[in-house]
Amino acid sequence: MKQIQNFINGEFVSSAKTFEKRSPLNNAVIAAVHEADQTQVDAAVQAARSALQGAWGKLTIVDRVELLYGVANEINRRFDEFLEAECADTGKPMSLARHIDIPRGAANFKIFADIVKNVPTEFFEMSTPDGRGALNYATRSPVGVVGIVCPWNLPLLLMTWKAGPALACGNTIVVKPSEETPQTATLLGEVMNSVGIPKGVYNVVHGFGPNSAGEFLTRHQGVNAITFTGETRTGAAIMKAAADGARPVSLEMGGKNPAIIFADCDFDAAIEGTMRSVFSNCGQVCLGTERVYVERPLFEKFVAALKQGAESLKIGVPNDPSTGIGPLISQEHKNKVLSYYQKACDEGAFIVTGGGVPTMESDLANGAWVQPTIWTGLGDDAAVCREEIFGPCCHIFPFDSEEEVIRRANDTTYGLAASVWTSNLQRAHRVAGKIEAGLVWVNSWFLRDLRTPFGGAKQSGIGREGGVHSLEFYTELKNICIKL
Numbered sequence: 001m002k003q004i005q006n007f008i009n010g011e012f013v014s015s016a017k018t019f020e021k022r023s024p025l026n027n028a029v030i031a032a033v034h035e036a037d038q039t040q041v042d043a044a045v046q047a048a049r050s051a052l053q054g055a056w057g058k059l060t061i062v063d064r065v066e067l068l069y070g071v072a073n074e075i076n077r078r079f080d081e082f083l084e085a086e087c088a089d090t091g092k093p094m095s096l097a098r099h100i101d102i103p104r105g106a107a108n109f110k111i112f113a114d115i116v117k118n119v120p121t122e123f124f125e126m127s128t129p130d131g132r133g134a135l136n137y138a139t140r141s142p143v144g145v146v147g148i149v150c151p152w153n154l155p156l157l158l159m160t161w162k163a164g165p166a167l168a169c170g171n172t173i174v175v176k177p178s179e180e181t182p183q184t185a186t187l188l189g190e191v192m193n194s195v196g197i198p199k200g201v202y203n204v205v206h207g208f209g210p211n212s213a214g215e216f217l218t219r220h221q222g223v224n225a226i227t228f229t230g231e232t233r234t235g236a237a238i239m240k241a242a243a244d245g246a247r248p249v250s251l252e253m254g255g256k257n258p259a260i261i262f263a264d265c266d267f268d269a270a271i272e273g274t275m276r277s278v279f280s281n282c283g284q285v286c287l288g289t290e291r292v293y294v295e296r297p298l299f300e301k302f303v304a305a306l307k308q309g310a311e312s313l314k315i316g317v318p319n320d321p322s323t324g325i326g327p328l329i330s331q332e333h334k335n336k337v338l339s340y341y342q343k344a345c346d347e348g349a350f351i352v353t354g355g356g357v358p359t360m361e362s363d364l365a366n367g368a369w370v371q372p373t374i375w376t377g378l379g380d381d382a383a384v385c386r387e388e389i390f391g392p393c394c395h396i397f398p399f400d401s402e403e404e405v406i407r408r409a410n411d412t413t414y415g416l417a418a419s420v421w422t423s424n425l426q427r428a429h430r431v432a433g434k435i436e437a438g439l440v441w442v443n444s445w446f447l448r449d450l451r452t453p454f455g456g457a458k459q460s461g462i463g464r465e466g467g468v469h470s471l472e473f474y475t476e477l478k479n480i481c482i483k484l
């Protein structure tokens with residue numbers, strides 16, 4: 001049985017307790033994961049503290065950045081190992097992970113190293129009564145030991161999205177990957193050692209949330225700042241833990257994202273974009289669409305085309321190049337998604353397509369497979385139209401006016417992302433401005449320069465990361481005033 005250990009102070013470390021990692025494809029146990037106890041989390045935080053005060057803290061920014069370029073290069077050199085590990089944990093199509101998860105995992109180190117190396121600083125000259133004046137300039141110091149708590153949907157991509165800037169800014173980190181996806185974060189430990197990242201800079205503790213590694217880490221007073229991606233209610237629990245010690249948090253949380261399709265849109269582009277935003281990664285993308293609003297003249301045509309697209313997706317295993325959609329992450333998540341499929345029926349939805357479990361051959365029958373699903377006919381208040389499902393499904397509503405669709409799109413506690421499809425530039429700008437979300441796409445989806453701010457409005461997030469915005473969280477700004 002494959003053993004997935006913790007990575008503490010540059011060493012792979014076993015725990016007294018292990019838990020099973022099961023394949024989403026067939027529910028078979030594929031690894032034993034070592035669950036860090038309180039003592040091991042203490043050791044990881046201590047190692048991170050020592051590295052901060054030791055070798056890592058003493059590096060110049062230029063040397064630190066060079067090491068992070070080395071991490072990016074080494075991920076690319078071991079690309080296939082990362083790909084195998086990510087797809088084994090998640091069941092996602094290799095074609096997807098090959099183009100998104102693993103390259104972005106490497107790029108996150110390179111891009112943030114570049115940003116940190118090149119960011120300018122503030123400088124102000126001031127006058128003083130004695131006429132000699134003073135100089136003010138700002139410096140950025142690391143915040144210290146950063147705790148990083150991650151979800152399972154884009155494991156390497158989302159973890160490195162925080163690890164990259166945290167390390168580039170000179171912090172040391174303790175990562176708690178999702179219990180569902182322990183492998184790539186662990187593999188990254190090997191990369192850190194092989195490129196010469198000092199011991200204790202990057203640590204990984206495995207386990208669950210409450211009463212396990214997640215809670216031990218976020219409650220730990222040796223952790224100076226906590227960055228989290230995951231469900232909104234988990235983010236709220238982490239915020240409470242961070243209040244003890246008044247420690248800063250950056251929270252990237254859930255969504256119930258709308259797509260707004262105006263009748264004047266480029267129809268094929270809108271279908272292609274909405275297909276990706278609903279069904280990519282089996283609907284397990286925080287930025288994905290679960291509510292689709294289509295202007296009434298286009299409604300029937302749009303529903304028919306999305307149905308055809310959903311039915312043409314090949315459900316399959318990661319290494320089959322024709323696979324369009326894989327399984328959900330776990331049996332537990334499958335049960336959650338199927339409970340929403342049932343709720344949609346109970347609430348009287350019209351099932352355009354899907355709504356159940358596909359027939360899979362041999363041992364795949366035990367996997368976390370669900371059918372891509374589209375509903376119509378429900379009101380805005382139905383559970384499947386309000387709550388985040390995180391599965392390959394959406395509800396499509398007709399709408400009649402711009403004002404109406406903006407009101408309905410904003411009628412949610414979430415505010416992560418939205419997409420607007422129209423050929424009217426003025427309208428695109430007007431609607432994008434009025435949508436309450438951290439990110440609005442016009443005539444696209446999942447297109448983003450990593451230098452831009454990323455985060456959610458309302459209950460989808462607190463703070464922004466990305467580009468120089470990440471520096472606001474991962475550094476302490478200090479003003480130094482020199483009297484001349």
Ligand code: NAD
Pocket residue numbers: 149150151152153158176177178179207208209210214215218229230231232234235237238252253254255285286287388390416456460461
């Ligand atoms: P989750 O909140 O269940 O778990 C995320 C992580 O938090 C896991 O590592 C888990 O072990 C840990 N955790 C759980 N309870 C904890 C606690 N009390 N204290 C400390 N740690 C705890 O989320 P998930 O199911 O892994 O991921 C899916 C969710 O993530 C969805 O809601 C999705 O929208 C969201 N998400 C958001 C973004 C974003 O950028 N906004 C990106 C990806 C996923």
